[in-house]
Amino acid sequence: MSTLNLVTKYAKNMVEKFRATSIVAGKTSEEFDFIGAETIKVMTPVVADLVDYSRTGINRYGNTVEIGDTVQEMKVTQDKGFSASIDKGNALQQDNVKTPGKMLREIIETKIVPMTDKRALQRYALLAGKVAAVAAPTKSTIVEMLMDAEVAFNEAGVPYENRYCVIRPDVYKLVRLAPEFTGTNDLANKAVEKGVIGQVGTLKIIQASMSRLPENCYFLCWQKKSVILPFQINDAKYNNAPQGISGVLLEGRVVYDAFVIGTLSAGVYAAVASVAKVAKPVMTAGGNTVTVTCATAGATVFYTLDGSDPRYSPDAKVYTGAVTLTE
Secondary structure, three states: OOEEEOHHHHHHHHHHHHHHHOOOOOOOOOOOOOOOOOEEEEEEEEOOOOOOOOOOOOOOOOOOOOOEEEEEEEEOOEEEEEEEEEEHHHHHHOOOOOOHHHHHHHHHHHHHHHHHHHHHHHHHHHOOOEEEEEOOOOOOOHHHHHHHHHHHHHHOOOOOOOEEEEEOHHHHHHHHHOOOOOOOOHHHHOOOOOOOOEEEOOEEEEEOOOOOOOOOEEEEEEEHHHEEOOEEEEEEEEEOOOOOOOEEEEEEEEEEOOEEOHHHHHHEEEEEEHHHOOOOOEEEEEOOEEEEEOOOOOOOOEEOOOOOOOOOOOOOEEOOOOEEOOO
16 A cells, blocks of 8 residues: 655645635734644733823832733634545546646635635624624715725724725625726726735725625725634645555645634724624623623623623633622
8 A cells, every 4th residue: 555645745835725815814913823732822911001200209100010911712613624536547537637736726726715714704704893784885885884994993093004805796896886986997006915906095805705705794804913814734645545445545634713813803894784783782780690681683692700802702601691790
């Protein structure tokens, strides 16, 4: 039996191919390394507030405050495998066009990339710092909607560079038909980055199929440092003489997920249909007991008891009934 492990030979090429064909990869934070780790903790410093300087006394700069941390724990949950064969007879009849390398690339382009992109866009929309409930866009309103996202970023102090906006094809069509761009090439002339097809303000426009964006999401914007897309090829191999098969057996394993960094969540903005946004939960306190209600039928409410944002906290709990606090 002849077995050749392609982890070293193919894994790097597979990751590069993934980055080249994914609409999300390469446009997310690269500051964190998930290799060899199922869980990563992101620590964001919490610095002291500024106070008035005093020209007299001992503590003229103010009381010394230890710099703390906000910790967000992220656990990679998506672990997928694939197994495919290339029958020797079929390969010969087809002039050996189905080589292992070509088939691995085919699996990446048709299976892995759509799967990971869809996961990323759904997670980013779900965990967005700002979810705007809007009416269905028209060619007269879509540019203003995009500018609303830009204003939200500017007000939150989100860096101007590396801002991306993934938009549905039908909505992008409205952008191109908008009076602000009709008869000009301003939108297309700013498309200088791979995968980017235009730019509105500081937002680099990327077109995605409706099947990849969450249902009822018109467009999704983010700043590169606010989101993470951990992805790795854990295994990639083929067997020239597998038992029970006359041909080649391809096998592989990919591990991936998508996260929004809580302290930077203001850099993620989702524009969704009004019916898709969950109503804000209402808390009612009576003594040490807190009751939570939500006007959206069937909504799942998460809560924490340590003051952290339930969207990004590993200690978030699902609300099932009134909560009694110890103090």
